[in-house]
Amino acid sequence: MSQEPHRVVIVGAGFGGLECALRLKGAPVEITLVDRRNHHLFQPLLYQVATASLATSEIAWPIRYLLRDRSDVTTLFANVNGVDAANKRVLLEDGDTLGYDTLVLATGVRHAYFGHDEWEPFAPGLKTLEDATTLRRRILVAFERAERESDPERRAALLTFVIIGAGPTGVELAGTIAELARDTLPPDFRNIDTHKTRVVLIEAGPRVLAGFPDDLSAYAQRSLEEVGVEVILNQPVTECSADGVVFGGKPLQARTLIWAAGVRASRAAEWLQAPHDRAGRLQVQPDLTVPDHPDIFAIGDTVSIADAKGNPVPGIAPAAKQQGRYVAAAIKARLAGQTTAPFRYSHAGSLAQIGKRKAVIDFGTIKLRGTIAWWIWGIAHIYFLIGLRNRLSVAISWLWIHARDQRAARLITQGSSKVAR
Amino acid sequence: MSQEPHRVVIVGAGFGGLECALRLKGAPVEITLVDRRNHHLFQPLLYQVATASLATSEIAWPIRYLLRDRSDVTTLFANVNGVDAANKRVLLEDGDTLGYDTLVLATGVRHAYFGHDEWEPFAPGLKTLEDATTLRRRILVAFERAERESDPERRAALLTFVIIGAGPTGVELAGTIAELARDTLPPDFRNIDTHKTRVVLIEAGPRVLAGFPDDLSAYAQRSLEEVGVEVILNQPVTECSADGVVFGGKPLQARTLIWAAGVRASRAAEWLQAPHDRAGRLQVQPDLTVPDHPDIFAIGDTVSIADAKGNPVPGIAPAAKQQGRYVAAAIKARLAGQTTAPFRYSHAGSLAQIGKRKAVIDFGTIKLRGTIAWWIWGIAHIYFLIGLRNRLSVAISWLWIHARDQRAARLITQGSSKVAR
Known part of the structure; x- marks a missing residue:
């Protein structure tokens, strides 16, 4: 009973990281959600802000606000610049560190100019x-x-x-x-x-x-x-x-x-010195853990994984959310001493607006x-x-x-x- | 019939400048409205943007959009940095100049730190x-x-x-x-x-x-x-x-x-080497023209003027709009060969929100x-x-x-x- 609660640190409050935090509700864990922005962004409509159709506040919300009712979640507005996997700590740019029992990397992608x-x-x-x-x-x-x-x-x-x-x-x-x-x-x-x-x-x-x-x-x-x-x-x-x-x-x-x-994955693979594809995306196990790091999950755009047919899972919001949901369930299962089936991506559909x-x-x-x-x-x-x-x-x-x-x-x-x- | 149209240049699309342009509708003039911003700002609610209550696009509008139906108005997105009153030209920062027959200065105020x-x-x-x-x-x-x-x-x-x-x-x-x-x-x-x-x-x-x-x-x-x-x-x-x-x-x-x-008037008084008060506000004639420059009007926060009781006209939106309206009427009257009565400020009321x-x-x-x-x-x-x-x-x-x-x-x-x- 006096056992320390299991500490989950989630890096990135995009679709995957946020979904994981939301789905961990009720689990016997203490969650820290770190993002270098104070807001979750609805990226699929970002082009409408760029073209003056929508205001910034119509497609972004303070992360804290989205999790205000979750006393088990601490939101941290900070830059992560490394992971000390041997000591199970996330390194913040300002010198602080965050200890974790389970780490979820949901750090997304940035533009890539193919060497230019x-x-x-x-x-x-x-x-x-x-x-x-x-x-x-x-x-x-x-x-x-x-x-x-x-x-x-x-x-x-x-x-x-x-x-x-x-x-x-x-x-x-x-x-x-x-x-x-x-x-x-x-x-x-x-x-x-x-x-x-x-x-x-x-x-x-x-x-x-x-x-x-x-x-x-x-x-x-x-x-x-x-x-x-x-x-x-x-x-x-x-x-x-x-x-x-x-x-x-x-x-x-x-x-x-x-x-x-083009895009390139964030530096998560560098932090862990873990295997990655040409775009820098972590190559993860079927349960979305990083090879040799069973306590580190990686999800969303920063990950390269194939669906049941061997096609790459696309870098879209529903895929990231499915992975966040899967990892939340996997963490709960582990804490209950159960095992989990491999992640399976289910493609709902693709949409694009043209004018x-x-x-x-x-x-x-x-x-x-x-x-x-x-x-x-x-x-x-x-x-x-x-x-x-x-x-x-x-x-x-x-x-x-x-x-x-x-x-x-x-x-x-x-x-x-x-x-x- | 082949006479050149009378050219009115308005500098500043705040409450005063915009109102003047709107009220000149139908007058036999060609208007150029210059502002260093592309938007008209509803300043009375600016504090609500600063305190995260409203989005920027809720209190600002593209100036061009507000005047889209007015083919007599050309909107210019440019910085003014002087007036050549002798040659009746407005000097733009990029080296261009704009000739005018009548000039309206509605350039507003900026912060003042009282020498600090x-x-x-x-x-x-x-x-x-x-x-x-x-x-x-x-x-x-x-x-x-x-x-x-x-x-x-x-x-x-x-x-x-x-x-x-x-x-x-x-x-x-x-x-x-x-x-x-x-x-x-x-x-x-x-x-x-x-x-x-x-x-x-x-x-x-x-x-x-x-x-x-x-x-x-x-x-x-x-x-x-x-x-x-x-x-x-x-x-x-x-x-x-x-x-x-x-x-x-x-x-x-x-x-x-x-x-x-505190605020300080924009540099309009400097441009004209005209009399001004300690806050840099132009001291204008009863008809809002600048002394010795009958073809230059100045309105709004950049002007110091008293009401009928001798009290200073406050630096608020309704005062600027009344002055803009007055100048539009004065320009029309002049072109019709008529004279105009002095500007009279009518104070509708003062409002402030407290929480x-x-x-x-x-x-x-x-x-x-x-x-x-x-x-x-x-x-x-x-x-x-x-x-x-x-x-x-x-x-x-x-x-x-x-x-x-x-x-x-x-x-x-x-x-x-x-x-x-």
């Missing part, structure tokens, strides 16, 4: 709220500068937006920027015709939305082209600079580049596209948003956009025109 | 959206750091918030921070008791809300003290530093200081306080918000706060714990 980190300042990616407000500023400032630019060539470069990578994020960004230019902005400007905006989506592979079936990819491409997006396939970008991009040996002048082409009133959905046997898919996409996303208020607020924002073609969050913050390069 | 500009990094003020998100971050990070601080003295300093200046902004900030600590945050933290937060409001003068009648000041002070704010009167602050403040010869350890004590369900209102003959005043305050502010969507969104945010004691916008952005000093 020097491209990052020119082609920022989209992973955090700050990334989203930075992109929003760059996109809006580009139109502002175009409005004042008299040189036609420079003006054209300001009105050219290049998105590198045609996965769901790239497709969603391209579609939304095209609509911003076509539907929202035209009445606001006097010197430029924002219909002339070029949105160029460049993909190294042979089709957009490579994770979807061929026919949905083709449909997505057609839909993007209908709203004016130029889709360029089979062309890896070979240079990003302040002037634009180079692909296929030719330069394209563009002042706004967005990187949606304002279209989406594609792949449920495996059922494939949907067009307006009906868009409604399901919207309802599913509103449903999964945490917190009644945000659901309502996002629903109102979307209705507003669709009824009036207006976007409420078109704010350039973090400085005046001075700041924008 | 070195205090600014320690005691930031609240004038822009960036100021508000910076303050929000500092306030939220202070609680986060207190949660992890084991030294009682340092923890107490982290949980001490000092607001310098007890005008409406200071009073509203103090009341809202006290409520954040008492009503919103307690269930979120494990190591600290946020009820023990000290909110100290320091005022150099003899009472809070000096612009209000004595009895409302006394009521506001009592109400603040009821929610736990320590009100200190007749004490000018003599030092601000990373450790806290000094007043009355004694230091008070505090990690979060907020400056609400969640209380306010004071001074309508001159009628004085209101308490819950009824708070309802009028809320309805008036929602009414004056531009744009149906924001009204709805703010109303929902407020209902949510009052029903659940939750604040949606509690996001620490612009960096992780690293960034916070």
Whole structure:
């Protein structure tokens, strides 16, 4: 009875880490949830903040708030920079350490520039709220500068937006920027015709939305082209600079580049000196523990694992949540002296929005596209948003956009025109 | 018929400048509205962004959007850094110039530290959206750091918030921070008791809300003290530093200081080498023109002018709007060859919120306080918000706060714990 409670430390409060903490409710454990942000982020809608459709507070919640009723959970706002597995301690950047009995690593991914980190300042990616407000500023400032630019060539470069990578994020960004230019902005400007905006989506592979079936990819491409997006396939970008991009040996002048082409796992594998794939993702056991570290679980995007058919489990929110749930159950089982079956991923479906009133959905046997898919996409996303208020607020924002073609969050913050390069 | 249209340049899209542009509708003029921000800001609610009650997009709108239907108005996102009155040109920072026939200066105010500009990094003020998100971050990070601080003295300093200046902004900030600590945050933290937060409001003068009648000041002070704010009167602050403040010869350890004590007019008087008062405000003629510059009007906070009784016109939104409206009418009259009567300020009333369900209102003959005043305050502010969507969104945010004691916008952005000093 006087035994010390079992200490679980969870690093990262994304979909996987948060789900694990939530599902450990009632277990005889003491939980510490560490994140370097104070908020949980609903990443699937981050592109809507970047394109001025939603406000930051509509897709993010203080982690403490989400766990306010859980006295067994301590939330820590801190940077982790290592794990001392021999002594079972998590090392924090400020010198503190946290002892654990079981550790759950849910540290996610960051952008990867495939050995070209020097491209990052020119082609920022989209992973955090700050990334989203930075992109929003760059996109809006580009139109502002175009409005004042008299040189036609420079003006054209300001009105050219290049998105590198045609996965769901790239497709969603391209579609939304095209609509911003076509539907929202035209009445606001006097010197430029924002219909002339070029949105160029460049993909190294042979089709957009490579994770979807061929026919949905083709449909997505057609839909993007209908709203004016130029889709360029089979062309890896070979240079990003302040002037634009180079692909296929030719330069394209563009002042706004967005990187949606690749990610790299966080440093969890480095911390543990554990086996990982080329993208830095930990190769875990079937029970999601790290090899030789039975007390360390790893989940979500920072992990490389295959489903029952041998296909890689995708880096999407439902997969991370399933893993968080599995680990919570595994910890409970262990403490009860039971064993657990290996993790099995169950794929519910893939969704991607393409512009304002279209989406594609792949449920495996059922494939949907067009307006009906868009409604399901919207309802599913509103449903999964945490917190009644945000659901309502996002629903109102979307209705507003669709009824009036207006976007409420078109704010350039973090400085005046001075700041924008 | 082939005459060039009369060119009006308005510098500043705050309440005065925007109102002037809106009221010039239909006049035979060509308007250019220049602002260094892309958004018009509803400053009276800025403290609610700083205290995590509202999102930035709920109180700000793209200037272009507000004037999208006005083909006679060109909106320019640019920094003005001078006026060449002899040649009738506005000088932009990037080297461009704008010719005018009539110029309207509505450039507002910034913080003033009374000769102690070195205090600014320690005691930031609240004038822009960036100021508000910076303050929000500092306030939220202070609680986060207190949660992890084991030294009682340092923890107490982290949980001490000092607001310098007890005008409406200071009073509203103090009341809202006290409520954040008492009503919103307690269930979120494990190591600290946020009820023990000290909110100290320091005022150099003899009472809070000096612009209000004595009895409302006394009521506001009592109400603040009821929610736990320590009100200190007749004490000018003599030092601000990373450790806290000094007043009355004694230091008070505090990690979060907020400056609400004074403002200084923008550089418009410098640009024109025109007469101004000690706070840098232009001394204008009864028709709001600048002496010796009949083609230059100046309005709003950047101007010093008296009402019919000889009292200074207050630096509030309704006063700026009345001046904007007056100048629009004056420009129209001049173009029609008519003269205009001098500007007359009509004071509708003064309002200030004190914490969640209380306010004071001074309508001159009628004085209101308490819950009824708070309802009028809320309805008036929602009414004056531009744009149906924001009204709805703010109303929902407020209902949510009052029903659940939750604040949606509690996001620490612009960096992780690293960034916070």
